[in-house]
Amino acid sequence: MDEPKKQATHRLDVLGFFCPVPVAEAKQALSSMAEGSVLEVLASDPETLHDIPMMIERTPHHILDVKQSQGEFTFLIEVM
Numbered sequence: 001m002d003e004p005k006k007q008a009t010h011r012l013d014v015l016g017f018f019c020p021v022p023v024a025e026a027k028q029a030l031s032s033m034a035e036g037s038v039l040e041v042l043a044s045d046p047e048t049l050h051d052i053p054m055m056i057e058r059t060p061h062h063i064l065d066v067k068q069s070q071g072e073f074t075f076l077i078e079v080m
Contacts, residue, residue, distance in 0.1 A: 006038045006064055006076070006078060007038065008038045008039065008040035008076060009033075009037045009038050009039075010029065010033060010037060010038070010039045010040065011039075011040045011042070012025055012026055012029050012039060012040070012041045012042070013042045014026075014041065014042065014043050014044075014045075014048075015042055015043065015044045015072065016044055017043070017044075017045065018045045018047070019045055019047045019048075019051060020051075022041065022043045022045055022048045022051070022052065023048070023051045023052060023055050026039065026041050026052060026055070026075075026077070027055060029041075030059070030061060030077065030079055033079045034079065035079055035080060036078070036079065037078075037079045038064065038076055038077065038078050038079070039075075039076070039077045039079065040074060040075070040076055040077075041073075041074070041075040041077065042072060042073075042074055043072070043073045043074075043075070044071055044072050044073070045073075046073075048073055048075070049066070049068075049073060052075050052077075053066075056077060059080075060080040061077050061078060061079055061080050062077070062078045062080060063075060063076070063077055064076040064077065064078050
């Protein structure tokens, strides 16, 4: 049986912003969130596909999901 999908508890919309704004904003948002919270990041900069996972690797947080649709990227990040 699959683990139930975690729902986003917070949303960060950085559509239209380019590096380093999406990563900096995500890092800031995650630092103020409680453990177990889930941040949904909406981005349109293709660099985020590389930069956000790289930033998360340096933290205890987990990327639960990454979706790509019509030039927009959605990251679900669980705060650990």
